[in-house]
Amino acid sequence: MAGKAAATGTAVLLVTANVGSLFDDPENLQKNWLREFYQVMHTHKPHFMALHCQEFGGKNYEASMSHVDKFVKELLSSDAMKEYNRARVYLDENYKSQEHFTALGSFYFLHESLKNIYQFDFKAKKYKKVTGKEIYSDTLESTPMLEKEKFPQDYFPECKWSRKGFIRTRWCIADCAFDLVNIHLFHDASNLVAWETSPSVYSGVRHKALGYVLDRIIDQRFEKVSYFVFGDFNFRLDSKSVVEKPGTPCLCYQHGTHAKEGEENQ
DSSP states (O other): EEETTTTTTTTEEEEEEEOOOGGOOOOOIIHHHHHHHHHHHHHOOOSSEEEESSSSSSSSSHHHHHHHHHHHHHHHHOOOTTTTTTEEEEEEEOTTTTTTOOOOOEEEEEEETSSSSEEEETTEEEEEEEEEEEESSSSGOOOTEEEEEEOOOGGGGGGOSOOOOEEEEEEEEEEEEEEEEEOOOOOOOOOOOHHSSSOHHHHHHHHHHHHHHHHHTTSSSSOEEEEEEEEEOOOOOOOOHHHSSSHHHHHEEEETEEEEEEOOOO
């Protein structure tokens, strides 16, 4: 998704991607993905670019650490990104902490022509000017430039931990303040269970988790600003309605002949 702030002429590009599969086959999938990403950057030429990743590091984070480092290094040092002289990278790499690990990765790139951009310090409750390139990982809970939470355990289906949560950052460009929220909601753990009710139990969990995030970003702790929530919402069709809703007559083809559904095909 790309957009422009009309008042200042600042081009803003917001991208979200579940990148789990990239780390299963980094030599092929990762190269192809980066090539397409650079093409998007070339097409839109943003001044401020936000990339929100989910499942960062793949299914086995510990085994993929070297691939993670290579991916980040490539993004920060590639010729395609050479005009972006400031960057902030936030990687949740604390995979040993089941209570906190979300496998979220948030990347922010600032073009050299963009002046006077600030990021909010949630602990000091003030903005700080963004300079240079910085990478934060491991325990993001202690990083004051963001808010990161894993959803409470009772939100998880059957109370089984999985890597679902959100990361929030706040920015100010030309006196325009806004929040960017990287989010990963719950998937349907079982299609059979999803068919049992309409809406499904999983849809209810996603709704509850999204409400939790929205309540957090508009509460009374900080000044309210505009916000953009983009990530992997794991939207699904209403399985029960899709399966049970009577279908319209269709044609069934076999051996070059056809008949209406329910009729014998001669």
